[in-house]
Amino acid sequence: MSAVLLCLALLGAPDGTLEIADAVLRIPPGGTGSGALYLTVKNRGPEDRLLAASTKAARHTMLHETVIEGDVAKMVHAKSWPVPAEGTLVLAPGKKHVMLMGMSGTKPGDEVVVVLRFERAGERRVVVRARSIAE
């Protein structure tokens, strides 16, 4: 048993360690411009890190966190975010989010595939239905 666990550890995090939930993709009116992806990563294993997100629906994506300093809203670019062991990483409106830049052609109701890349768990594919940023 311990040998099996050791093998799994060497291969990286086993399937099912991370669960992606509550994914919401908000796209701009008219379908062009910047969108935002929010979701929750539940981790049932050791600490991991979200390194990047990619999708064909956008020219470029970045991990961004909205920070209010004084009365000024700033977008802080992050290289990665930790997903705590046995904990959660929450991306939510007004806080951490994946910014999708250069969106075009996506309409509310469309299914969009986003690939999340984690340090330990590797790539995870998420299918999320787009909704208007004004909803």
Add this chain to the structure above:
Amino acid sequence: MRWTLILLALAGCTKDAAPWPAIGAEVPALAGVTQDGARFAWAPRPTLVFFGYTFCPDVCPLTLLTVKRAIEGLPEAQRDGVDVVFVTVDPERDTKERLAEYLVAFGRVRGVVPNDIEALKSAFAIAVEYEGETVNHTSVVFLLDREGRLAARFSHGAPPDEMRAGLSEVLP
């Protein structure tokens, strides 16, 4: 000399003691065009003003949504008595055509492309810093009364109820 001093004193009495953005200060002039191509002018009715940009994926749409919900929660007879003004701080990308396409999703909002961003920053004492494709900017919603005086400021994250309560104070 004495008359000059008296006139200055009288002028001081009729002007605001504190400049924008102090509560009670008169809203500065704003030179620009709306999404319809018209020259912008403040309307003589309670107005919610926000400075942002359409390529903003998080703060700006959340704020415009909050404003929309605040107004939707007013009695129907009062809703048309409120003006909403969205001033872009990204006039290079936010053309009036783009504002028209974007703002239609947020209800009856007048978008403004300012003629001079530096003059806008100075007059309204707002922060605007460009960083790649994003813009750091003041995220306060300003409420003007019918006379164009600043009645309240709502920080980012203020709920619709708070804005609605502020509007109720200045609506007839």
